[in-house]
Amino acid sequence: MEHKKEGKNSSDKVQIKPYKKDAEYSYTLGAFPTYELILSKPEKVRQVVAHSSYTDMDGLMDLCKKHNIPVEINDKLISKLSDKENCYVAGIFDKYSCRLSQDKSHIVLVNPSNMGNLGTILRTIAGFGIYDLAIILPGADIFNPKCVRASMGALFKVNFQFFESFDEYRRQYKDHDVFTFMLNGERTLDIADCSKSELFSLVFGNEATGLDDSFLNAGTSVKIPQTEDVDSLNLTIAVGIGVYVFNAKNLR
Structure with missing residues (x-):
């Protein structure tokens, strides 16, 4: 059964095909x-x-x-x-493009590879009041229906911007204090001792490899305390913890 529309010209019927990354x-x-x-x-x-x-x-x-x-x-x-x-x-x-806010804090994902995780991160950061996401390419397709569904619509509330490299991101957003989340980070994340910053960029690596050692010098390196019973935290969990702690310190 079909119901012909109310609104735009009903003769302009959309031809819907299986999703492809290069589709419009x-x-x-x-x-x-x-x-x-x-x-x-x-x-x-x-x-x-x-x-x-x-x-x-x-x-x-x-x-x-x-x-x-x-x-x-x-x-x-x-x-x-x-x-x-x-x-x-x-x-x-x-599909559409965005630019990040110059005067708002950012989350930066370096080569995120899992579409479900990317969607969940969009939902998580929006839930904590962060609405700007930088993606360092290559990365998962933010418009893939799996990512869109995992975000539960948060995709449409968050500004996102793609960069060919982290250096390109830094050149455009020089006023942000950078905090890289790494297993060998120099500072342990703690609410009481969390850095206070008017504009911060929280940087996370991908699910498989995290951030390489070059990011130790990209800003202040941070590690999330954890037991030795696991090798690392899930990326979405790490982002949620990082955003929560930095918001608790900086948005009070």
């Missing part, structure tokens, strides 16, 4: 991230697709009508886009 669009999977997309980036939404059994169809239709977004009811397409049985809504949106 991506999509949200699930009602919550789709609502976050519409509320945060309505101008980027091409179309919303819903399953006929979605329970809040009137609310979805009203929101899309308000923002002049086409809606299509298409059970087969929903099944094609998602392998999750509980996915009833998807949003197709144009």
Whole structure:
């Protein structure tokens, strides 16, 4: 069953194909991230697709009508886009670029490789009030539906910017105090003794290798205290701890 739209020209039907990194669009999977997309980036939404059994169809239709977004009811397409049985809504949106805020603190991820982790980090930093994320390439595809879904819509609230190298990032944001999180960091992270900084950049390596020793001299190196029972903390956990401690010290 199809429902021809209310809003933009219904003849401009979006041809939806399986996601590819070089495509001009991506999509949200699930009602919550789709609502976050519409509320945060309505101008980027091409179309919303819903399953006929979605329970809040009137609310979805009203929101899309308000923002002049086409809606299509298409059970087969929903099944094609998602392998999750509980996915009833998807949003197709144009990819876009951002720039980081000069006057806000940043999180910097060096070569993040896992899309689920990247999405969870977006959700985590937004939850702690950090809205600027630098990604040093190569890195996971931030627009991959797996990342978008893991972020639960936080992607659309966070500024992100890609850099070919950490040096390129530093040249553009010279006023930030850099703190590199490393297993052999010189300073142990502690709330009471955490550095106070008006503008900080918390730098984390990827899931497999972390940061190499060159980052010991990139700023103040920091280690998160842990027992010897594990070799390292999960990247998403490390980012959450780092952001929480620095916020507790600097945002009071």
